Amino acid sequence: MSDTKRALNFIEHIIEDDLGNSHTKDDLRFRFPPEPNGFLHVGHASSICLNFGLGERYKAPVNLRFDDTNPAKEEKEFVEAIKRDVEWLGFKWDKECYASDYFQQLFDWAVELIKAGKAYVDSQSSEEIAKQKGTPTDPGSNSPFRNRSVEENMGLFMQMKNGDFEEGEHVLRAKIDMASSNMLMRDPIIYRVVKSAHHRTGNDWCIYPMYDWTHGQSDYIEQVSHSLCTLEFLPHRELYDWFLDQLYEESKLRPKQREFARRNLSHTVVSKRKLLRLVEEGVVTGWDDPRMPTISGMRRRGYPPAAIRNFADTVGIAKRENLVDVSLLEFHVREELNKTSPRIMAVLNPLKVVITNYPDGHEEWLDAENNPEDETAGFRKVPFGRELYIEQDDFKEQANRKFFRLKLGGEVRLKNGYIIKAESCTKDKDGNVVEVQCTYDEKSRSGSGTEESLRKVKGTLHWVSVKHAYEIEVRVYDRLFKDENPDGHKDVDFMEFVNENSLTIIKGLVEPSVKEAKVGDKFQFQRLGYFNVDEDSIEGNLVFNRTAPLRDSWAKISTEINNKN
Numbered sequence: 001m002s003d004t005k006r007a008l009n010f011i012e013h014i015i016e017d018d019l020g021n022s023h024t025k026d027d028l029r030f031r032f033p034p035e036p037n038g039f040l041h042v043g044h045a046s047s048i049c050l051n052f053g054l055g056e057r058y059k060a061p062v063n064l065r066f067d068d069t070n071p072a073k074e075e076k077e078f079v080e081a082i083k084r085d086v087e088w089l090g091f092k093w094d095k096e097c098y099a100s101d102y103f104q105q106l107f108d109w110a111v112e113l114i115k116a117g118k119a120y121v122d123s124q125s126s127e128e129i130a131k132q133k134g135t136p137t138d139p140g141s142n143s144p145f146r147n148r149s150v151e152e153n154m155g156l157f158m159q160m161k162n163g164d165f166e167e168g169e170h171v172l173r174a175k176i177d178m179a180s181s182n183m184l185m186r187d188p189i190i191y192r193v194v195k196s197a198h199h200r201t202g203n204d205w206c207i208y209p210m211y212d213w214t215h216g217q218s219d220y221i222e223q224v225s226h227s228l229c230t231l232e233f234l235p236h237r238e239l240y241d242w243f244l245d246q247l248y249e250e251s252k253l254r255p256k257q258r259e260f261a262r263r264n265l266s267h268t269v270v271s272k273r274k275l276l277r278l279v280e281e282g283v284v285t286g287w288d289d290p291r292m293p294t295i296s297g298m299r300r301r302g303y304p305p306a307a308i309r310n311f312a313d314t315v316g317i318a319k320r321e322n323l324v325d326v327s328l329l330e331f332h333v334r335e336e337l338n339k340t341s342p343r344i345m346a347v348l349n350p351l352k353v354v355i356t357n358y359p360d361g362h363e364e365w366l367d368a369e370n371n372p373e374d375e376t377a378g379f380r381k382v383p384f385g386r387e388l389y390i391e392q393d394d395f396k397e398q399a400n401r402k403f404f405r406l407k408l409g410g411e412v413r414l415k416n417g418y419i420i421k422a423e424s425c426t427k428d429k430d431g432n433v434v435e436v437q438c439t440y441d442e443k444s445r446s447g448s449g450t451e452e453s454l455r456k457v458k459g460t461l462h463w464v465s466v467k468h469a470y471e472i473e474v475r476v477y478d479r480l481f482k483d484e485n486p487d488g489h490k491d492v493d494f495m496e497f498v499n500e501n502s503l504t505i506i507k508g509l510v511e512p513s514v515k516e517a518k519v520g521d522k523f524q525f526q527r528l529g530y531f532n533v534d535e536d537s538i539e540g541n542l543v544f545n546r547t548a549p550l551r552d553s554w555a556k557i558s559t560e561i562n563n564k565n
Contacts, residue, residue, distance in 0.1 A: 009317040011050070014258055015058070015226060023225060027253055028060035031224045032086070032093075033215070035067045036078035036199075038272045039287040039294045040085045042265050042308075042329075043230075049312035050260070051228060052091035061094030063222055067215065068100050069208050071198040079199070085295040089305045095222070099214050100200045102221055106209045107161070109217065109247060110172060110190055114153045118246065119190060120146055121156040122173045129171075132178075133186045139179035140186045146175065160193055163206045167193045174213075176242065184239050188212055216240040219255035220247065227257045231321065234259045261321040266484040268293045268326065269494055274487075283498055284480075290534075290545050291480040291502050301477065302522055302532030302547030307336040323485055327552045334548050337522060337530045342370045342377065345415060345462040346510040346525040348474055350389035352435045352466065355420060357442075358386040363467065367447060368416045371524075380513050384417055387466035389509055394461050395436055397425060404459040406436065412459035415526060419444040419457055462526045469509040473543045475534065476504040508544070517542060524550075 008016065019025065030051045034044060055062035064086060068074050086093065113119035122129065122145050134140035148156075160170055172191040180186055190213045195206050219227045229236075240257045248254055269275065270293055278284050278292070287294050290301030298308065311332045315324055345368075363385040370377035394405040394412075406412045411421045418440045426435040443452035483489075483497035514523070522532040529550050534543040 010319060011054070011226075011228060011258060011260060011317050012057070014256075015054070018225075018256070023253075025058065025060070028058050028225050029063065029094075029223055030054050030060060030226060030228070031063040031065050031097075031219065031222065033065045033067050033218070034082050035070070035073075036075065036082060037070065037073040038078060038276075039081055039296055041270045041275070041295065042268075042293045042298070043262060043270045044085075045089065045295055045298075045308050046263055046312045046315065047228075047230070048086055048089055048091065049309055050317060052086075052089075052093075053309075053313070054226075054228075055091075055094075060225075062091070063095045063097050063224065064093035065097040065218060065222070066099065067211065067218075068098050068198070068200065069211065069214050071194060071196040071208065074199055076199045081296065085299075088295070088299055089308060097218070097222060098200060099209075099218055100198060102214070102218055103201065103205055103209070105221065106214060106217055107207075110209075110213070111154070111157070113174065113190070113246060114157060114172075115150055116246075117150060118175050119153070119172055120148050120175055121153050121160070121170050122146075122187075122189075123156075123170050126168060129189075133183060134178070136181075136183060140183075142178055143173070143187065146187070157191075160191065160207050161205075163195070165193055167195055169193065172207075174243075176239075182235055182238050184212070184235055185242070188239060212236055212239050213243060216243050216255065216257070217247065219257075220244060220252070223253050224255050225253060227255050229257060229259050230262050231259050231319075232262075233257070261318045263315050263318075264321065264323050264485075264487075265293060265329065266323055266325045266327075267479040267481045267486070269481075269487050271487070274494060277495070278480075281495075283495075290475070290477050300535065301545050302337075302530065303333050304336045304340065304522075307332040310336070325484070326479065330548050330552060334530065334550070337524065337547065339373050340371075341522045341524040341530060343368070343372075343524050343526050344511055344514055345382065345464055346472075346474075346508050346514075346528060346531075347389045347391055347462070347464045347469075348476075348506055348508040348525075348528060349392040350464075350509055351392045351395055351433065353388045353390050353420070353438055353463070354435060355386050355388070355438050355440045356423070357439045360386055362386070363465070366416045366445070382416060382511050382513070383465045383468040384414075385465050385467050388414070388463045389466060389469060390436075390461050390463050392433075395422070395425075395433065397433065405461060406438075406459065410459075411457045412461050413444075413446070413457050415460055415462050416446050417463070418442070418446075419452075419455065462528075464509045464511055468512045470512050470515055470542075472508050472510055472514070473541065474506050474508040474531070474546065475543065476506065476546045478502045478504075514542070522547070 032051045052062050122143050132141045171189045173187045176185045178186045191207045194208045237257045288296035288300045311329045365381040366384050367379045368382045396407050399407040406422050408422050413419050420438040420440045422438050424437045425433045428434050443450045480502050481497045482499045486494040486497040517533050519533050519535050530547040531544040534545045536543045
């Protein structure tokens, strides 16, 4: 067990209590059980971190189990994507399991239920079954087929297995209690006919077990000690235990289901149906679009896996759902990237600067620190010459005393370089400044050791040499939704809150050291934010995604939006 001094969460308290009463450390085994019917999102990331984090804390094995009981929606592509996501987050599973591994055992146990008079084949339509189950306040009524004989149920169930019936003709239901206050206990469906090829078993089966029948039994087969689910599965716990009661042997470990609250993230949605709509309606380019809350989208945007793990740890585990501001996730992203990202200079909205007293045709290569947070990161050479680019926003003809960037008559230091003074500027026919003429103090070069190099000025600007500038495509991503809770409005479609400015594509200019960057490489563009190389990059055309700005700019924007509404 870890020596960490942090307080235990309530799940860990449950485990600690079990270790003191019913379990040994060798009994502990956890699992992460996704359904391979889509891509994992930030909510799944929290569950992954919880289960695998418990495995690390208690030095216990963790299974990766695919709940693949719905062949019409599941694909091998999603299996591989899920494995890639879990590995990328930095976790290793002990066993790779599939619910489909247990199809024969689950079927055999269902036969035992039928023989024990605890399951029956129902021939009602789904609408009839729903109607006779009653309401949360009114008890259900028995199916007209509830008292079929064991022989008749066995015959019909075997015909279902053999493919003699079409989908919806018959289902197998557990015989529990149609008057139960928990509607899930009102004779739940165990098996249904599905005539779709399975991604692993092909056409071997045409009946498939339901989630509630599969999940607890899979935990039992794998001897999972603690089956951790989100709060919507709390009503399922009674059924989970009822099914185990029918199979449990004293010589085996009995799994325990416990529930924790979802951590919903602001300014996004995580429903697979709603995410699919974003893809299908072209709001995003795909499931791995960097604006999507999917793990693949966060990876492509440049989020480090350590940042997601730290976010999950900070948010913690609770018994009550709440909305976590995405700013907390972005904080952890910036904190991690600040420690690990090389610094480079890039200009995204260029304005030309000419240093009139710098020798024409001369150039020099200045030393620039790669990462001041990492003393082992070393230095690189950055070319400097007479003509440079700075950001348009870094120059004003006239400005007040609080403007510490370049203005006529004012001085700034060029990062890693010299102090310059703006003497004049040139405008186009529309009055826009297109060039600034400056002079420089030739003795003020950073690191030269001269008295002038130690002279303090209030502003420091990033820049790029005109001669050596390398053009890149920059995709500036912002939050996908303007509202912090787009899912939380009963009478308003969540699509109404889509941020139409969530992606801006521009051309930028960077220093030449970036030319050899590879897909996935991460950088801090000084004073601008964190960026990474996108997979759309090709030779001679690097594409950068903005992972996060240097600071959270949304607090003020969100306040303005809320005030308008």
